[in-house]
Amino acid sequence: MTSEAAAGVRPKARAEGSTLRRRFLSFLLDWMIWGYIAYGVMYLLNAYWWTVPLERYYSTLTLPSWGWPLAVLGTLEMAVWSRNLGRSLGLKAFGYEVWGADGKPPTVGQRVKRALLWHLSVLPLGAGFWSSPERPWHDRLAGTELHVLPSSPAPKRRKALFSQWGIMSLLLIALTIWLGWLIIKIDPRVLIRRWDEGSRIWLEMLHPDFRYFARPDPAFELRNLSFSILDMAVVTLFMALLSTILGAALAFPLSFLGARNVMGFNPAGWLVYFVMRGLFNIFRSIDTMLWAVIFAVWVLWGSPLAGVLALTVHTIAALGKLYSEQVEGIDPGPVEAVAAAGGSRIEVIRYAVIPQVAPSFWAFTLYRWDINVRMSTVIALVGGGGIGDLLFYYKNQGDWPKVGAVVIVIVAIVWAMDYISGRLRERIV
Amino acid sequence: MAEPYLVVEHLTKVYERGQVLALKDVSFTVEKGEFLVVIGLSGSGKSTLLRCINRLVEPTSGRIFLGGVEITRLSAREMRKMRRKIGMIFQQFNLIKRATVMTNVLTGRLGYNPTWRTLLGLFPKEDRELALKNLERVGLSDKAYVRADELSGGQQQRVGIARALMQEPELLLADEPVSALDPATSHSVMQYLEQMNREDGVTVLASLHFLSLARRYGTRIIALKEGRLVFDGPPEAIDDAKFKEIYGEEAEQVEVR
Numbered sequence A: 001m002t003s004e005a006a007a008g009v010r011p012k013a014r015a016e017g018s019t020l021r022r023r024f025l026s027f028l029l030d031w032m033i034w035g036y037i038a039y040g041v042m043y044l045l046n047a048y049w050w051t052v053p054l055e056r057y058y059s060t061l062t063l064p065s066w067g068w069p070l071a072v073l074g075t076l077e078m079a080v081w082s083r084n085l086g087r088s089l090g091l092k093a094f095g096y097e098v099w100g101a102d103g104k105p106p107t108v109g110q111r112v113k114r115a116l117l118w119h120l121s122v123l124p125l126g127a128g129f130w131s132s133p134e135r136p137w138h139d140r141l142a143g144t145e146l147h148v149l150p151s152s153p154a155p156k157r158r159k160a161l162f163s164q165w166g167i168m169s170l171l172l173i174a175l176t177i178w179l180g181w182l183i184i185k186i187d188p189r190v191l192i193r194r195w196d197e198g199s200r201i202w203l204e205m206l207h208p209d210f211r212y213f214a215r216p217d218p219a220f221e222l223r224n225l226s227f228s229i230l231d232m233a234v235v236t237l238f239m240a241l242l243s244t245i246l247g248a249a250l251a252f253p254l255s256f257l258g259a260r261n262v263m264g265f266n267p268a269g270w271l272v273y274f275v276m277r278g279l280f281n282i283f284r285s286i287d288t289m290l291w292a293v294i295f296a297v298w299v300l301w302g303s304p305l306a307g308v309l310a311l312t313v314h315t316i317a318a319l320g321k322l323y324s325e326q327v328e329g330i331d332p333g334p335v336e337a338v339a340a341a342g343g344s345r346i347e348v349i350r351y352a353v354i355p356q357v358a359p360s361f362w363a364f365t366l367y368r369w370d371i372n373v374r375m376s377t378v379i380a381l382v383g384g385g386g387i388g389d390l391l392f393y394y395k396n397q398g399d400w401p402k403v404g405a406v407v408i409v410i411v412a413i414v415w416a417m418d419y420i421s422g423r424l425r426e427r428i429v
Numbered sequence B: 001m002a003e004p005y006l007v008v009e010h011l012t013k014v015y016e017r018g019q020v021l022a023l024k025d026v027s028f029t030v031e032k033g034e035f036l037v038v039i040g041l042s043g044s045g046k047s048t049l050l051r052c053i054n055r056l057v058e059p060t061s062g063r064i065f066l067g068g069v070e071i072t073r074l075s076a077r078e079m080r081k082m083r084r085k086i087g088m089i090f091q092q093f094n095l096i097k098r099a100t101v102m103t104n105v106l107t108g109r110l111g112y113n114p115t116w117r118t119l120l121g122l123f124p125k126e127d128r129e130l131a132l133k134n135l136e137r138v139g140l141s142d143k144a145y146v147r148a149d150e151l152s153g154g155q156q157q158r159v160g161i162a163r164a165l166m167q168e169p170e171l172l173l174a175d176e177p178v179s180a181l182d183p184a185t186s187h188s189v190m191q192y193l194e195q196m197n198r199e200d201g202v203t204v205l206a207s208l209h210f211l212s213l214a215r216r217y218g219t220r221i222i223a224l225k226e227g228r229l230v231f232d233g234p235p236e237a238i239d240d241a242k243f244k245e246i247y248g249e250e251a252e253q254v255e256v257r
Ligand SMILES: Nc1ncnc2c1ncn2[C@@H]1O[C@H](COP(=O)(O)OP(=O)(O)O)[C@@H](O)[C@H]1O
Pocket: B015, B016, B017, B018, B020, B021, B022, B040, B041, B042, B043, B044, B045, B046, B047, B048, B049
């Protein structure tokens, strides 16, 4: 390697004790990668060699009883050696690199020594880390260090394709495509074989039936009432508008409670902050569709209220998180100035925080509006009400010309709302 | 003899994050009407010292008295009231960039108005008139309804001064008010501070980077080095030896004309 000359200027940021968690996660990543490779290899061996029926295999993962410990230990060893003999993906992902204590790249001898010593230092309950977490036994005895590299301008490096992590990334992508192809059973011939089915639906949809655009369709009944496409389109639009307005209005005040710099650094502030952020994250990670399922059971299957509630809850959580992050990113200068003039906390928010975050708040709200418009057109699938009720009803009837009409209306709604929010966005940025 | 106007006793500040000892046992007094300049290298604790006086930064230990009131014992509410009398201007001006100059200047009256009014932006007519008067005083009456970020650095700092004037302060804290400005603009800004000090009788505590500015405007100088007070006296008393002690052996005196 020719980068010895650059070694002198390499920033000597040694891994800190507090980064023990990072180090562990980095190792875990490598181990998981090797686990995935082992799984892939077993799968491919089964598919091409032993020819176990594949439908069974990917869910059962059959191994003999002695196979499991072997797989666990085998992947562990691979992880250890790959981390020491080059720069593994796990090291790269966390910005780590093994270096000699003398500021030079480690020799092969040092690398092997470090890998061997690792077993003595880490396997006995991480004993090597007890005395000095920043420099465990295996590093000290091998004369190496684990450096955290600054993410900014990197000194001269090898090309990605000539490094272990680069080759590994390519391998993982290729493996994933191969496995995916087998697991999903991708077969392009089906598209040709079933051409007649497909073309019939396309043709019928391209002759849309707009007879019931403004007149209620007697064939479609929802709680003993008939509706026209226009009726359902209006309902859908208001679902999207109402959930965005309500969601944004509730997320707005809550987002300040979820911002560290507004809540201050006292214990009570921390508590509120953590509770708020926790709630945002939990509610956000439950998808709108799942919320709709819950509210459809709670309120009434197929009622737009269920859809609005679902969209609103998810909007509050999603916008709340985005808003609070914006609040945390503000310039603290004006906050200081308003406080210094005798402003209370709420005056600080009004005069120093809101003016700074207003443009991004608007942008996020419009972005959420786009999402809500799209969601409201299909949320009926899980009982959330709206124009989707018509869509799925006609689809189940096999009435493709009417499906075509509804799809066209949905496209028109989405397009029109996109256009409006796009224009509004231009005005605020 | 009466108590001095501002008394700082054994002031110590340790920042929790990073365990930085920013101020160590700093004591001094300031008489009413003084123009006290704080000098020191960057990182010596000047900003921390000024912010302890209006408790934007909470002191770790020590006491501060202002006009006989122990600031360090006031509740948050009482402190907010006290801050009305303490104006502050900043190195980075700290204006609300997307708001008008007028709004920025009016924030100087936040402490004097009930919250329901300020939240709605309903400042009384007298406050608006006072704002125009103060903008005229700093030579910006034609900029009242311009967005703050459209102004030059010197103009922004003058808005900062107008904002402080709105508080009708007894004490003005100025944290490196001219460090972000060029020399000519620096002097014009410093002259406004001098004017406040001489004509309105405002006691001024200003931290400055350049000794030449400190000598020109200060009636007294204190110097900090690594959080310790290493000098307290008249500007003339800083000779070459003292200068080297404050700024380090390699330092050269730089003039700002
Ligand atoms: N919020 C803070 N948290 C931790 N350390 C700080 C903070 N603010 C300042 N410091 C540290 O306190 C010391 C004094 O800083 P400061 O008062 O800003 O000095 P000056 O204004 O003279 O440049 C410096 O070492 C600085 O790094």
